[in-house]
Structure formats: C-alpha cells, structure tokens
C-alpha cells in the first residue's frame with residue numbers, strides 16, 4: 001500500500017490518468033490532501049463523480065492507497081504561550097515529536113525526520129534513545145499538515161517557516177527528506193517558500209555536498225558545538241566519521257555553489273564549550289565562511305549531567321564573536337516546560353502504553369487545546 005502523502009503531484013497525476021481519470025481530478029485530490037488537510041476523502045464535497053468513485057474503491061482498507069493520519073498522543077502548550085509540542089503516533093506505533101512556535105504574524109514548525117537518531121550527540125534526548133528507523137516522506141509531510149491544520153483552526157496566519165530540527169538527522173534520510181520538501185513547496189498544495197526552510201545537520205559531509213547541488217534555496221544549519229576535534233567528538237560522536245576539516249571544506253563548497261549563508265548551531269554548556277577561548281576558536285574556524293552562529297543554552301536532559309551557560313557568560317561569548325566580526329544570536333530556550341528539546345517528550349512517554357495504532361485512525365480522536373493567547 002502507498003500513502004497518498006508520499007506522492008509528488010506528477011506521480012498522483014500519472015496514476016489517475018493511467019486509471020482513466022483526467023488531470024483536473026489530480027488537482028482536486030491534491031488540493032484536498034495538501035490544502036485542506038482532509039482526513040477523510042470519502043464524500044468529499046468538491047470531488048466529481050469519477051474521482052469520488054476512484055477514492056471509494058482505491059482507499060478501501062487493504063487496497064492500493066491510504067491516507068497518512070498520525071494520531072495526536074499529546075498536545076501541550078508551553079507556559080510562555082508561544083510553543084506547542086505534539087507527540088504523534090505513526091501507523092506502526094512509533095512516535096515522533098513535532099513543535100509549533102507561533103508568534104504574531106510568524107509561525108514556525110519544527111518536524112522530525114527519523115524515529116530516534118544514529119548520531120548519538122551526548123546532550124540530546126533523541127541521541128540517547130538510539131536509532132529506530134527513517135521516516136517516509138509522507139510521515140514528514142503529515143507533521144507539517146498537522147501544524148497547518150492547527151493554525152487554520154485557530155484562524156492564525158498560515159505556516160511561514162519550517163525547520164528540520166526535530167528527532168533525527170535529516171541528511172541521514174536524504175532522499176525521503178528532499179522528496180517531502182518538494183511536496184511541501186509545491187504551489188498547488190501547502191506551497192511553503194524554499195528559502196524559509198532550514199535543514200539542520202550534525203555535519204553529514206556527503207549530505208551537505210549533495211545539498212550544495214540541489215537547485216532549491218533551502219537553508220543549511222550545522223550543529224558545531226566545538227571547534228576542537230577531540231572536544232567535538234566527545235559531544236558529537238558522529239564527528240569521528242566526518243572530521244572537522246572535511247566538514248569545513250564541505251561548508252565552503254556549499255557556500256560557494258549556493259551563495260548562501262550557513263547557520264552554525266552552538267549549544268552552550270557551562271564549563272564545557274562556553275569560554276572566551278572557545279569563542280575565539282570558532283571565530284578562527286569559520287573565518288572566510290558566510291556564517292551566522294546561533295548560541296543556544298543547553299536544554300537539560302536526564303542522560304547528560306551538563307548544565308546551561310548562564311546569561312552573562314553567553315553574552316561574553318557573543319561579545320568575542322562580535323569582536324571577530326562573526327554575526328551571532330543568543331536563542332532563547334522556548335517551551336522548556338513542555339520538554340521542547342528534541343526527543344524529550346517521547347522519552348517522557350516511552351513507558352506509557354499508547355493506543356492501538358491504525359493508519360486510518362482519525363487525527364482528531366484526541367482533542368487539541370486551543371493555542372494560548374499571545
């Protein structure tokens with residue numbers, strides 16, 4: 001069985017035409033799936049009779065196609081009112097996290113690309129749980145549609161930004177991720193703007209080099225955390241496979257080919273990587289690259305004993321970067337009370353039995369609380 005959310009528009013059109021329908025039916029079905037986030041296509045009011053008949057026969061249980069419908073297990077709003085975190089159950093019972101950050105006139109979805117993660121970053125709850133499996137394109141698309149549905153039900157403006165910084169390493173699941181983005185940027189559907197999409201990586205060099213050749217202007221964010229190879233390997237074990245010099249060379253190639261600035265993520269861990277010397281080292285490492293550094297005080301997790309850098313030390317770090325003419329931003333730790341660091345919510349719920357999984361389960365079985373007032 002194939003998920004309809006896994007299909008590009010051209011795939012869907014080819015299938016329908018091969019089944020004797022017309023291209024206009026593909027447009028109508030695509031709109032229902034991607035613009036209206038329809039969870040039930042039977043008796044859809046805009047479908048012409050041939051399409052309605054096709055849907056009724058092809059989407060029967062056990063037939064060729066199904067509709068991706070992740071079940072909302074928990075939906076929690078942070079006390080600051082800006083962050084809403086969903087734990088979604090997929091068709092095989094696995095769970096992933098999706099986050100919506102909603103500000104006035106600006107909203108961002110953060111989605112997962114894998115169940116668990118193989119990269120093993122020591123301070124990350126997802127890294128601590130290990131790798132379970134890759135997500136299919138449809139499962140990435142469905143997370144975004146879920147968030148868009150929430151925004152629409154709140155009469156908010158539609159989704160503006162997308163970051164692939166949830167559970168998993170996006171460039172370790174390259175083909176499914178890039179296909180999902182092609183579906184999500186299709187103007188006949190949700191139509192996200194490619195330049196408002198950020199792909200985050202821990203430094204998977206072959207993936208960065210492939211992305212450098214991609215025609216879409218997606219943004220790249222590289223999790224750096226240290227400019228010293230040994231220290232970085234202690235925090236990010238995957239860097240033993242793709243050492244710092246190779247990573248910086250790949251970033252140079254990416255920047256030259258795409259003419260785009262690269263974001264570097266730096267988790268600030270007290271007494272580990274937050275001294276002025278660390279700041280000088282990263283400024284030296286990134287000199288010559290069009291770079292912007294995001295400084296993020298550590299989100300505490302049970303499996304890591306480190307603590308977040310205090311604000312004065314974070315400001316001093318930033319001052320050193322500024323002096324070296326390296327632009328940076330100190331990011332606030334939004335939604336920490338809803339376990340907004342990736343993997344934390346799934347870890348919290350791992351011991352709680354989840355409902356029976358069904359690919360066709362209604363996404364509205366559990367009610368969604370309203371977005372808190374801003």
Ligand code: SF4
Pocket residue numbers: 117118119120121124125126127128166167168169201202342
């Ligand atoms: S920080 Fe990202 S790449 Fe590292 S373990 Fe966590 S999810 Fe994986």
